[in-house]
Amino acid sequence: MLVVDDEDDLRELLEITLLKMGLDVDSAADLRHARALLAGADYDLVLTDMRLPDGLGLELVREIASSGRNTPVAVVTAFGSAENAVVALKAGAFDYVTKPLQLDQLRMMVQSALKLNTAHSPAAAPEPADSRLKGSSTAMQALRAQIARLARSMAPIAITGESGSGKELAAREIHAQSSRADKPFIAVNCGAIPEALMEAEFFGYRKGAFTGAADERDGFFQAANGGTLMLDEVADLPLPMQVKLLRAIQERRVRKIGATAEEPVDVRIVSATHQNLARCVEEGKFRQDLFYRLNVIELSLPPLRDRLDDLPVLIEAILARLSAAGGQKAVLGPGVLDALRSYSFPGNVRELENVLERALAFSNDGVIDVNDLSLKGAKLADAPAGAPVAPALTEVPGLSTAAVPGAMPAPPGERMPPLPDLAVLPSNLPAYLERVEREIIVRALQETQYNRTQAAQLLGISFRQLRYQMQKLGIQEPEG
Numbered sequence: 001m002l003v004v005d006d007e008d009d010l011r012e013l014l015e016i017t018l019l020k021m022g023l024d025v026d027s028a029a030d031l032r033h034a035r036a037l038l039a040g041a042d043y044d045l046v047l048t049d050m051r052l053p054d055g056l057g058l059e060l061v062r063e064i065a066s067s068g069r070n071t072p073v074a075v076v077t078a079f080g081s082a083e084n085a086v087v088a089l090k091a092g093a094f095d096y097v098t099k100p101l102q103l104d105q106l107r108m109m110v111q112s113a114l115k116l117n118t119a120h121s122p123a124a125a126p127e128p129a130d131s132r133l134k135g136s137s138t139a140m141q142a143l144r145a146q147i148a149r150l151a152r153s154m155a156p157i158a159i160t161g162e163s164g165s166g167k168e169l170a171a172r173e174i175h176a177q178s179s180r181a182d183k184p185f186i187a188v189n190c191g192a193i194p195e196a197l198m199e200a201e202f203f204g205y206r207k208g209a210f211t212g213a214a215d216e217r218d219g220f221f222q223a224a225n226g227g228t229l230m231l232d233e234v235a236d237l238p239l240p241m242q243v244k245l246l247r248a249i250q251e252r253r254v255r256k257i258g259a260t261a262e263e264p265v266d267v268r269i270v271s272a273t274h275q276n277l278a279r280c281v282e283e284g285k286f287r288q289d290l291f292y293r294l295n296v297i298e299l300s301l302p303p304l305r306d307r308l309d310d311l312p313v314l315i316e317a318i319l320a321r322l323s324a325a326g327g328q329k330a331v332l333g334p335g336v337l338d339a340l341r342s343y344s345f346p347g348n349v350r351e352l353e354n355v356l357e358r359a360l361a362f363s364n365d366g367v368i369d370v371n372d373l374s375l376k377g378a379k380l381a382d383a384p385a386g387a388p389v390a391p392a393l394t395e396v397p398g399l400s401t402a403a404v405p406g407a408m409p410a411p412p413g414e415r416m417p418p419l420p421d422l423a424v425l426p427s428n429l430p431a432y433l434e435r436v437e438r439e440i441i442v443r444a445l446q447e448t449q450y451n452r453t454q455a456a457q458l459l460g461i462s463f464r465q466l467r468y469q470m471q472k473l474g475i476q477e478p479e480g
């Protein structure tokens with residue numbers, strides 16, 4: 001362990017604390033001396049002050065980061081100087097502690113750093129086949145390499161990407177490769193928590209703190225202690241909660257509702273959104289200071305349509321999972337990969353999963369045929385010149401989105417009845433949609449005297465699709 005600080009008192013305090021933890025400590029009062037020590041030894045952790053007589057601690061951070069060594073470097077910054085902490089993290093620091101020193105936080109930080117040396121090093125990053133994030137495209141390879149590097153630090157990461165592009169999966173991968181892997185990973189959908197409950201959900205409460213608080217309860221921060229807290233859809237946080245969250249992140253302490261004392265928490269923050277957070281800041285919906293704290297390192301997930309080369313690997317992984325669940329070995333029939341390649345996947349990998357799952361249900365003997373794919377025809381990507389043109393694809397059965405304002409109009413000649421009267425919104429959308437779907441299918445069956453082939457034709461779906469929907473919705477032919 002190397003401590004670099006020119007203030008004698010502080011250096012001694014650091015030395016004593018680390019010695020008490022049973023660690024060997026060398027110390028230096030300036031950069032020159034620190035460099036000399038670093039040249040002669042490998043340290044488990046370097047802890048450096050920012051301002052030193054002959055330069056900035058940041059220089060050490062950069063030098064060590066670019067030397068290819070795996071030594072974690074942490075910086076000591078003045079309290080309230082978010083800028084220094086963020087700059088150091090961006091430069092490759094593993095973590096920071098603030099002055100005046102909080103010894104419990106210092107100990108937690110040192111312990112995390114020590115664990116790093118036993119955890120994966122970037123060189124030992126999992127093979128692509130072992131990574132949760134499948135894909136052989138250059139973009140995915142770069143992403144996996146970036147994750148292996150980021151997993152070694154405490155820097156907050158902001159993950160951006162369209163819906164279904166793998167943001168949560170990437171966050172889980174960062175956690176799994178970090179020294180925190182044996183501690184909890186907690187993902188919170190910020191948009192799904194009622195505003196009145198947010199503080200209690202994030203920070204917990206004491207017994208009797210409010211009516212209904214029958215027992216003491218931990219919040220997300222305590223539950224994720226030692227691990228990673230993923231703030232999903234972070235742009236949906238209301239402004240008052242943003243202030244509280246900023247405080248918790250800055251001070252690494254939280255206070256339960258009804259408690260008098262704060263408790264230290266050691267949580268790595270990963271945030272995600274499919275919105276443009278910088279624009280939310282411009283529009284006054286998101287606090288600039290919180291944005292700055294969360295957005296230390298950006299990880300951006302490309303949409304699936306920009307990395308169609310990943311399709312074969314993804315399809316293989318998804319079919320293997322689906323086959324394992326259904327016991328049937330699934331394969332793609334001729335032309336299916338080409339059809340998928342010319343689709344734009346607005347719902348990204350999640351949509352690919354859904355498309356394959358559905359197609360497998362319609363398929364014969366686990367061979368997925370082009371007719372089993374229910375891709376939304378309106379969303380077909382422009383096929384590159386010379387690329388195979390997608391065969392005619394059927395609309396997704398059920399309610400069409402074509403009558404929704406802003407959606408594609410119905411192609412000429414297609415029947416597209418108006419949407420049901422939506423003066424009152426359903427309180428359970430899936431149940432409502434099932435009811436609509438059931439009514440449509442039953443009507444079609446009645447009109448065709450339960451001739452399923454004709455009913456399927458009437459609705460523009462395949463026979464197998466109709467049979468599947470009937471099974472799913474429990475629609476049976478009348479007796480006799």
Ligand SMILES: Nc1ncnc2c1ncn2[C@@H]1O[C@H](COP(=O)(O)OP(=O)(O)OP(=O)(O)O)[C@@H](O)[C@H]1O
Nearest residue numbers: 132133134135162163164165166167168169349350
């Ligand atoms: N590269 C990938 N390899 C394998 N599976 C993937 C990949 N990317 C995404 N998935 C799968 O796609 C689905 C959606 O991924 P995930 O939930 O991580 O997306 P998201 O971007 O967080 O979505 P949302 O914005 O809707 O929250 C998951 O089932 C996930 O396992």
